[in-house]
């Protein structure tokens with residue numbers, strides 16, 4: 001990425017801001033485009049250029065995504081799994097991806113990294129490989145990301161784009177928001193004696209630390225072949241929601257009583273069990289440095305260090 005000019009959509013968000021820092025450190029020039037709906041200006045390093053625009057506008061990329069750009073990382077998305085505005089979410093996610101792909105084709109930029117999600121698999125057998133079928137997402141969010149993958153495939157096959165699609169497990173680390181670890185920290189700050197856990201606590205998913213996520217992405221970009229390649233990014237192990245509650249409580253030096261809302265999932269559209277096969281990533285010679293449990297613990301410490309819910 002050294003000496004490259006990269007454009008990161010959603011670069012003011014959790015993963016995008018970490019990616020921006022990493023690419024700047026690697027010597028890239030970084031432009032971030034974000035409407036700050038779920039990102040923060042202060043998370044974008046001063047060395048990057050932040051353009052505040054809404055990517056659902058077909059003209060949003062005008063003058064920003066130009067032939068000077070070497071590679072686009074398209075992260076901007078509305079990522080709530082149980083959105084109360086599903087139509088708006090579906091339209092926004094697919095419109096943004098369509099606008100990015102069309103503009104890339106118009107200006108002649110051919111390298112795209114797209115961030116998809118494990119939710120495209122729905123409730124598939126585990127560990128789930130990239131070629132698992134049928135893909136049957138159970139949330140509008142998952143459906144919108146699968147539709148985006150379809151658009152990426154179309155432009156890779158018909159318009160000479162090179163696309164790397166990353167299907168993320170749950171990524172965790174500092175700046176994470178709207179997810180179980182910061183939620184537990186906030187609840188325990190409010191009431192250290194009692195913690196309400198959504199579902200029965202036996203939901204079991206793979207958590208990957210942001211450092212591993214970025215290492216894996218950059219490894220794929222360096223080593224994968226072909227015009228269209230899809231990689232799962234996750235860990236080989238999983239962590240239950242009750243185990244996350246234990247880890248967060250331990251890190252806060254608390255021993256709260258747990259109260260479960262019941263049911264096998266936290267909310268409508270939640271996939272209660274998720275573990276991705278990472279054999280394809282392994283074949284590139286890369287493996288995660290953190291297990292799921294250690295990723296959760298490290299992320300809890302990262303969030304406490306940055307003062308979440310203080």
Ligand SMILES: NC(=O)c1ccc[n+]([C@@H]2O[C@H](COP(=O)([O-])OP(=O)(O)OC[C@H]3O[C@@H](n4cnc5c(N)ncnc54)[C@H](O)[C@@H]3O)[C@@H](O)[C@H]2O)c1
Nearest residue numbers: 010013014015035037038039054055075076077117168171
């Ligand atoms: N965090 C995870 O565990 C995870 C898991 C699977 C997939 N992903 C995917 O990774 C990507 C990044 O996720 P994240 O966790 O950093 O989310 P995030 O919400 O922190 O970042 C997304 C960014 O996109 C921006 N954005 C949203 N709508 C926009 C619009 N209309 N115009 C311009 N900017 C807009 C938001 O302001 C935000 O800064 C997303 O595509 C998400 O679907 C994340």
